[in-house]
Amino acid sequence: MTDAQWEVFSYQGVIAAAVLYFLAMLAYFFELAGLRSVARDEDVQDQRTAMAGRLALVLSVFGVVVHLVALVARGLAADPNRVPWGNMYEFTISGTFVVALIFVLSTIKLDIEWLGPLVSTFVVAALMAAFLGLDDAVLPLPDALNSPWLVIHVVSAVISTGAFTIGALLSVLYLVKARSSATTGYLARVPEPKVLDRLSYRMHAFGFPVWTFAVLITGPIWAHQAWGAYWNWDPKEVWAFITWVVYAAYLHARATVGWRGRNAAILALVGAATLWFNFIGINFFSSSSQHSYAEGAGAERSVVLRVAAAPVEAPEEVRVVVGADHPRR
Amino acid sequence: MTDLQTHLDQRSSDDRQATSLPNDLNARELARWSWRQLTSMRTALVLLLLLALAAIPGSVIPQEDIDSLAVSQWRDNHPRLAPIWDRLDLFSVYGSVWFSAIYILLMISLVGCIIPRLFVYARALRARPPRAPRHLTRLPDSTAYTTDEAPEDVLARAADALRSKRFRVETSTEADAVSAERGYLREAGNLLFHLAVIVVLVGVAVGSLFGYKGGVIMLNGEDYGFSNNLTQYDDFAPGSLFDPDVMEPFSFSITDFQVDWLTEGDRAGMAREFVAELAYETEPGGETQDYDLRVNHPLTIGGTDIFLIGHGYAPVITIRDGEGEVTKSGPVVFLPTNGQTFESFGVVKAPFAEPEQIGLEGTFYPTFAMGRDADGNLTMPASVWGDALDPLVSMSLWTGDLGVDDGSASSVYVLDKADATQVLKDDGQPFRMDLRPGDTVTLPDGLGTVTFEGVQRWNKIQISRSPGKLVALGGVVLALVGLLGSLFIRPRRMWVRARRQDDGTTRVEVARLDRSSGGDPEDGAAELAEIVASLQAPTGAQPTSSRSRKEQS
Secondary structure: OOHHHHHHHHHHHHHHHHHHHHHHHHHHHHHHHHOOOOEOOOOOOOHHHHHHHHHHHHHHHHHHHHHHHHHHHHHHHOOOOOOOOOOHHHHHHHHHHHHHHHHHHHHHHOOOHHHHHHHHHHHHHHHHHHHHHOOOOOOOOOHHHOOHHHHHHHHHHHHHHHHHHHHHHHHHHHHHHHHOOOOEHHHHHOOOHHHHHHHHHHHHHHHHHHHHHHHHHHHHHHHHHHHOOOOOOOHHHHHHHHHHHHHHHHHHHOOOOOOOOHHHHHHHHHHHHHHHHHHHHHHHHOOOOOOOOOHHHOHHHHOOOOOOOOOOOOHHHHHHHHOOOOOOO | OOHHHHHHHOOOHHHOOOOOOOOOOOHHHHHHHHHHHHOOHHHHHHHHHHHHHHHOHHHHOOOOOOOHHHHHHHHHHOOOHHHHHHHOOOOOHHHOHHHHHHHHHHHHHHHHHHHHHHHHHHHHHHOOOOOOOOOHHHOOEEEEEEEOOOHHHHHHHHHHHHHHOOOEEEOOOOOOEEEEEEOOHHHHHHHHHHHHHHHHHHHHHHHHHHOEEEEEEEEOOOOOEEEOOHHHOOEEEEOOOOOHHHOOOOEEEEEEEEEEEOOOOOOOOOEEEEEEEEEEEOOOOOOOEEEEEEOOEOEEEOOEEEEEEEEEEEEEEEEEEOOOOEEEEEEOOOEEOOOOOOOEEEEEEEOOOOOOOEEEEEEEEOEEEEEEOOOOOEEEEEEOOOOOOEOEEEEEEEEEEOOOOOOOOOOOOOOOOOEEEEOEOOOOOEOEEEEOOOOEEEOHHHOEEEEEEEEEEEEEEEEEEOOOHHHHHHHHHHHHHHHHHHHHOOOEEEEEEEEEOOOOOEEEEEEEEEOOOOOOHHHHHHHHHHHHHHHHOOOOOEEEEEEOHHHHO
16 A cells, blocks of 8 residues: 555544444443433343443444554554654544553453443544644654654653543542442442542552653653753653652652542642643643644744754844744754 | 551551641750651642642743743843743743752652651561451451361461462461561662652752753864864853863864755655764874764763754855955855744854955845745745755845954854944945855945855754763662552561360461552452462361451442
């Protein structure tokens, strides 16, 4: 196949995956509707309801498989072939893939299928956002991105993002469940707040070291190679650091009287908010970030071999000379 | 307090609690109380959140040491706010007093927390597993059964089973019970993580105090060399304790520079695969070596790294003055004003020209074209491509005092127009020259001639020395190792008690206590079940009761 065909194939794959997730979501909602008046301990009598739950999981699994194929195709569509992490659209379809994958894998070991409605809704919404708002052509990687660290850095960042996202969904459920006295329906079937809190903690405990590796080890090593300094206080770096600090606070909060439970869950959500703001927001709000790969923020900035303004004797005056288009430094 | 509660409350000292201020205090008690507050977990948490909050402004407001250009623009646009922002250090958040205050307090809090815990841990490491609580079956994970075996046999087997599971086992303190504990490394990981944070900070501090970062614009060609000493840099940012003697005595020149311009596709016009071919010597008179300097592939000489971070054009201009003498000849660095098309701005000065000084100011277009508006009318000239396919330099002419004679510093990129006058044509329009390579223009008023000989390239090279970077990296790696230990190692205690009952049978109680805050009941129940199974293996004992957290909830 030609690159153009691979690209079309990849789009079709992402659409197919999104449709599968959407159907899974519908099946989950159908199951929820069927469970509306069923008490927690009761077995599901209605065959159709039980079927809908199983069908939803199967659809999710198919969605993950198709999603993976679409990701690989995206990489094959580039010339030369590369990992599909060159712009925000590609980051987002990779991030949602990891969220869906972690969920599907977790169902093997953990009793976590009740999280399906939330996960499928989130993934469908994020894929739609990626498609409508972030889509970008398959472009060759600029020099600065062309490094083995791209794979290591992005894989770890995306994996931890996936884990934190699922942790955040669990924390939302925890907060809602803790206030709820429902005896039937979805909330009643969700495990006890204690269990939700623990599951959420496990997701975060998995995500945090991976995030540390991505942000504080591979990031600085690569930044040193590509930009000449291992920490630049680039807006993306600042927010990755903020996310790290907030999740560190979350882990401490779980061991502090007065912060356990509700406050810790709120901290986890604050962490997720900083994480996603960093992932998407920074690219649109910050014009100075060297991580701005989104089309909206100016594609030329991703040509990271920056133009130079060398303030020789009078830096003040040079600033006036080089004008607004000038990228960093 | 029952002994059960004692055990449950005896978590590792994670729970350093802040306490309210007592009423009557002398100075010493107040200091003690303050220290306790500062090193309490709650304070550490608040400081962490403050640190996160304090980092935000730096990502929103332009920062002096990151993008000084943006700062000056911001100052121009907000003349009223800028002084206030200045007073609040908002243009250099990460070096500001208040940001430093937060992380220094956090570090003090951390040290104040870690040091006592080191002693606690040292004692805990030597301590034997504690005695069994009186009522084992009241513990969350516990079970009991009766058997015909002698209590001694059961306890001996329990000790073996626990040892084989790598528990530290204590059999001698009690006659009828075995205590065991494992997972000591969790706290070790925890301590390692926090100590490593300090190591990272030290590494970063060493780098910013003793290191330096400098930049130089290097014209391509063997005629233009750089040797590593202070005078050769265009910009130089040393740490406050930097000592110029540590600068390695290397030198280099750029023999060639290549760029691959994409000519098709969505990103046509983008440049890729920059290669600057360096010829360098690590010390004066040393052997000359070659290196292909590329993005992501810095050259390391000793402790110094050399990076390729930019490129641009330097038109070669020759100025003959009114007396026919060559007063200026050679490449002049023009700075790109557009990162895509490499339209560049520059200044050529000939202060020694006779009869009058000559100053040129203008724009270089690598690939010249006239812009057109929607109706097809010619608009502003522009460069349409970054590569030098059809270069043109367009300059205006100034004479008079260019301000370079008085010895004060002036930028080679700026024409000082205070005492200079622009040369105008007869119709009153500014005199402008548009030159292609090889073109010569005769200046009016017998000032001389200007020749555009051709185009040279230059590279911006960044040179930095950041000592302590490996310390910082090692620190983060240690922190990660510690983190893994503190998150995934589960400290837990197990007890097995066996007592002869009145009817001659033996009642065996087994209990497990998870001491990690992220305990996992499923795993706990499984471990308990394994121990019980290995105790019961040889005989068919009857379980009498069993409790687990699952049933409780």
